[in-house]
Amino acid sequence: MAKQYWLFKTEPSTWSWEDQVAKGETGEEWDGVRNYQARNFMRDMAVGDLGFFYLSQRDKAVVGIIEVVAEAHPDSTTEDHRWECVDIRAIAKLPKPVPLDRIKADPRLSEMVLVKNSRLSVQPVTEEEWRIVCDMGGLDIESLQRRG
DNA sequence: GCCAACGTTGGC
């Protein structure tokens, strides 16, 4: 299967980019999701998939790139078997964060889930959207792909 | 801090 791209949304006061980076190579489970759509997207993820790390509230910007390091498994923060999550690790900070208003201002990104359904906390991102946002963030995609 | 949008819950 071709690599898929995603977007993970969090509030900086709850789980910041620095928190994610601090978890290092082994990463951390993306727990706490209690929404079926978001859970289903996590079930679709494969190890090696890449995602944007998006901060809501004050930042409202894509700030970094993460990689899925474990497929969906039970969410350790609940006994409720309905909820699952993947593990992710930080792999690169965007040289320039890409704010929501820039994304909204770009007609090529008008179909992004972030624009159309801002409340969904885990979202799919198309390959084209991935390239455009990485480019806006000053990130060289080739360097990501050359990584180990 | 407000409020619209959305998802979930629970009574019927």
Next chain:
DNA sequence: GCCAACGTTGGC
């Protein structure tokens, strides 16, 4: 199984 009520999210 419908739908009103409610809670939460997140942009503004």
